[in-house]
Structure formats: structure tokens, C-alpha cells
Amino acid sequence: MPAERRPLVAGNWKMNGLKASAGEIGAVAQGYDAALAARIDLLVCPPATLVCKAAADVAQSPLVIGGQDCHAKACGAHTGDISAEMLADAGAKAVILGHSERRADHHESDEMIWQKAEAAWRAGLTAIICVGETEEQRTAGHHHAVVARQVRGSVPDDATPENTVVAYEPIWAIGTGLVPTPEDVAEVHGAIRAVLAQRFGEAAQGIRILYGGSVKPDNAKALLGAADVDGALVGGASLKADDFLAIARSYL
Numbered sequence: 001m002p003a004e005r006r007p008l009v010a011g012n013w014k015m016n017g018l019k020a021s022a023g024e025i026g027a028v029a030q031g032y033d034a035a036l037a038a039r040i041d042l043l044v045c046p047p048a049t050l051v052c053k054a055a056a057d058v059a060q061s062p063l064v065i066g067g068q069d070c071h072a073k074a075c076g077a078h079t080g081d082i083s084a085e086m087l088a089d090a091g092a093k094a095v096i097l098g099h100s101e102r103r104a105d106h107h108e109s110d111e112m113i114w115q116k117a118e119a120a121w122r123a124g125l126t127a128i129i130c131v132g133e134t135e136e137q138r139t140a141g142h143h144h145a146v147v148a149r150q151v152r153g154s155v156p157d158d159a160t161p162e163n164t165v166v167a168y169e170p171i172w173a174i175g176t177g178l179v180p181t182p183e184d185v186a187e188v189h190g191a192i193r194a195v196l197a198q199r200f201g202e203a204a205q206g207i208r209i210l211y212g213g214s215v216k217p218d219n220a221k222a223l224l225g226a227a228d229v230d231g232a233l234v235g236g237a238s239l240k241a242d243d244f245l246a247i248a249r250s251y252l
């Protein structure tokens with residue numbers, strides 16, 4: 001991995017976590033010691049209800065807090081939605097966009113995710129743009145085409161290594177305990193990097209590509225050591241500080 005691509009380990013808490021769970025984020029901040037901070041970036045994305053408190057709690061730590069989605073507009077009549085500006089105001093520095101659960105549950109299209117990414121940048125947030133194929137698409141051998149189409153359709157033209165992270169999350173690996181081999185992951189990440197290079201030239205070498213889907217302490221080293229893998233987007237194992245930190249420490 002080129003020196004400029006600093007690894008990022010990000011936790012996606014999804015719809016989990018009450019005020020009482022905020023202690024886990026404090027424990028992550030505690031465990032994010034100088035050795036780890038010298039090596040990798042660490043991010044936790046709790047539910048929106050906890051972003052403000054979490055960001056305040058870890059203000060003295062290099063641990064960064066992010067959101068899990070945002071609306072494309074800055075404000076307006078959109079009941080129940082949250083804007084990128086609101087997340088930034090609450091202390092978030094990044095936002096996950098286009099997660100497969102949002103693509104499925106909320107019918108989010110590539111075009112919507114593109115607009116949300118531009119909204120994230122407008123508010124000064126890093127956009128973590130998720131892509132990934134279904135089991136059917138993988139079995140049919142269409143995964144490269146699907147992922148390439150999602151990257152082309154949901155990563156906006158002004159993406160840079162600073163404002164954008166891509167996360168490859170094969171849907172069949174999310175929450176299932178099934179994981180692709182490190183070779184399979186490297187192959188898809190290489191394909192994503194090639195699509196980014198067509199769009200962004202040399203800058204594509206600096207854009208981080210995370211792997212997500214059943215990353216656990218016992219498989220992290222193999223998955224994160226694969227070519228073109230610049231970190232992880234962790235679901236279930238990010239809910240416990242010990243497991244999340246164990247994944248992060250696979251870089252030490």
C-alpha cells in the first residue's frame with residue numbers, strides 16, 4: 001500500500017446503541033493509543049442519536065465520529081431526515097453513504113448516493129461510499145460489473161483521497177460469517193481501483209478502499225493484508241470495544 005494511503009478502520013453500529021452503550025465508544029478512545037494512532041485512522045459511526053454525545057466524549061482523542069446516512073439537501077421539509085450539515089454540527093467528520101441496507105430498505109439509487117456524497121463534501125464531511133454485489137450476482141460472475149457500475153454511478157466527479165473513501169461490502173458477507181478469500185477481495189479492490197483510475201487518474205492511488213462483511217478479530221489480518229485493501233468497515237464486531245480494537249491492532 002503506498003505510504004499516503006493511511007489505513008482506516010471504521011465501525012458501523014447500524015441501528016444499535018442506546019445512551020448506555022456510549023461507554024463502548026469511550027473504551028475505543030481509551031484503547032486507541034499512540035502506537036495505533038501512529039499507524040491507522042479509527043472511526044466509529046453510531047446511530048444519529050448518539051453522534052453529538054459521542055463526539056463530545058471523544059473530543060480529546062484522535063478517534064473520529066461519523067454518521068450512517070445523510071439527506072442531499074442542507075435543510076427543509078424532509079421529516080425524519082438528517083442533513084450533512086446537521087451531522088457536522090453534531091461533531092461528525094465522516095458519513096457512510098449507500099450502504100446496501102439503505103440501498104435495499106430505502107431504495108437508494110446510485111444517483112441519490114452521488115448527491116448525498118456531494119452534500120457530505122458541502123458540509124466538510126468525508127463520504128464513505130459503499131458498493132457490493134448480491135450472492136446471485138456473485139454466483140453469476142457479475143460482481144465486477146456490478147461493483148464497477150456502482151462506483152461509476154455513485155462516486156461524484158470531484159472525489160479526492162481527502163474527501164472520499166470507497167467501501168466494498170459484498171452483501172452475502174454482511175452479518176453472515178461468510179467471507180470472500182483475501183484473493184477474491186484483492187481482485188475486486190483492484191477492479192475498483194482501476195475504475196477510480198479511469199475517472200481520477202493518479203489521485204485514484206490515494207483513495208482508500210475498505211473491505212466490509214463479517215470482519216472479525218480472527219480474520220482481520222488476512223483480509224486487511226490483501227492487496228489494495230486500505231482498511232475495514234466493521235458492523236457487528238464494532239459494537240464491542242475489545243473486538244473492534246483487536247481488529248484495528250491487526251495493523252500493529
Ligand code: 13P
Pocket residue numbers: 012099169173174175176177212213214215233234235236237
Ligand atoms: P458485519 O461486520 O456485521 O458483517 O457488517 C458489515 C457491514 O455492513 C458494515 O457496514
